Amino acid sequence: MSQHTLAVLDDYQNVSLKMADWTPITTAGVQITVFDNTITDTDALVARLRPFSILCIMRERTKFPASLLAQLPNLKLLVTTGMRNLGLDVEAAKKLGITVCGTQSGGNxxxxxxxxxxxxxxxxxxxxxxxxxxxxxxxxxxxxxxxxxxxxxxxxxxxxxxxxxxxxxxxxxxxxxxxxxxxxxxxxxxxxxxxxxxxxxxxxxxxxxxxxxxxxxxxxxxxxxxxxxxxxxxxxxxxxxxxxxxxxxxxxxxxxxxxxxxxxxxxxxxxxxxxxxxxxxxxxxxxxxxTPHMGYVNDYSYEMYYRETVECVAKYLEGTPIRLL
Structure with a gap:
């Protein structure tokens, strides 16, 4: 069974577990925790995220500069919605041995x-x-x-x-x-x-x-x-x-x-x-x-984001990560 623990961040509307089938991950023994709020205090954020080896993030809601990534020694996989996340230092993640994957962004x-x-x-x-x-x-x-x-x-x-x-x-x-x-x-x-x-x-x-x-x-x-x-x-x-x-x-x-x-x-x-x-x-x-930053929030987008987030995690667990950034 997997020793990984996974956190879904900034799920403001508590929809992540409803918009995709997460059983490929849970049946592999991965524990899932969902957070529906954003923490801006760095120390509190580090304390929240440090236990997790996999983070699934909604693009740019929580920023991941090099300084934060360096304080997350357990982090092995980071999956972001979208194939571009200006709030995430991808190069710093790679240097720390963290795999970074993304999802497609569809719709209008x-x-x-x-x-x-x-x-x-x-x-x-x-x-x-x-x-x-x-x-x-x-x-x-x-x-x-x-x-x-x-x-x-x-x-x-x-x-x-x-x-x-x-x-x-x-x-x-x-x-x-x-x-x-x-x-x-x-x-x-x-x-x-x-x-x-x-x-x-x-x-x-x-x-x-x-x-x-x-x-x-x-x-x-x-x-x-x-x-x-x-x-x-x-x-x-x-x-x-x-x-x-x-x-x-x-x-x-x-x-x-x-x-x-x-x-x-x-x-x-x-x-x-x-x-x-x-x-x-x-x-x-x-x-x-x-409006509260709803510009990429609708049923179609959520379904794509979380479905492909699950795919990224599942493929990583299999040893064949996809949509690498």
């Missing part, structure tokens, strides 16, 4: 959520829903904000990779104009992705009625959207960020919302996750529509 969960947020902003859906559920005297049937129609409006995409291209396709179905910009984008690249090249970052922010962030977090993209960019936006425009929190400077965004530089924002990602209870964004619910 992020672009679907982005459109849900965009439409929620445009039509003020959440405040209207709350109003419809209120029986308080004097509650208005309709509020004073007129919904923002999409036909003829301009969607500005910061980034035009796989997600950006899917956004462009849907935008055109709504009759929107689509413009795009990224650091190295050319007019030809934009056209191939279904958009017009904005010419510059400044022009994208000036022209857009909706700005959607679709770029990868890197040192170059931190604070890519800051006070200067937000001041260029129309007062009627909206910002949507489903990429990574630090790409949009939070202090600048809070200021923009409080001082009405823009009409509103929708966020699925934050500098610190889970978002602290005292974060100022939580006080701006009339201006910002927030």
């Amino acid at each position: 969960a992020t672009s679907e959520l982005t459109w849900a947020l965009l439409l929620g902003l445009a039509y003020n859906i959440v405040p209207n829903h709350i109003r419809m559920g209120s029986s308080a005297p004097g509650t208005k049937w309709q509020d004073g904000r007129i919904p923002t129609g999409l036909n003829g409006k301009t969607l500005g995409l910061i980034g035009l990779g796989r997600l950006g291209k899917s956004m462009a396709i849907i935008a055109k179905a709504f009759g929107m104009n689509v413009i795009a910009w990224s650091t190295n984008m050319t007019p030809e690249f934009a056209a191939a992705g279904g958009a017009m090249f904005a010419g510059s970052k400044e022009e994208l922010f000036k022209q857009s009625d909706f700005v959607s962030v679709q770029v990868v977090l890197s040192p170059r993209s931190v604070d890519l959207v800051n006070e200067a960019e937000l001041r260029l936006m129309k007062k009627t425009a909206f910002l949507i960020n489903t990429a990574r929190g630090p790409i949009v400077n939070q202090a600048a965004l809070v200021k923009a919302l409080k001082e009405d530089w823009i009409a509103g924002a929708a966020l699925d990602v934050y500098d610190t996750e889970p978002l602290p209870a005292d974060n100022e964004l939580r006080t701006l619910s009339d201006k910002v529509l927030m």
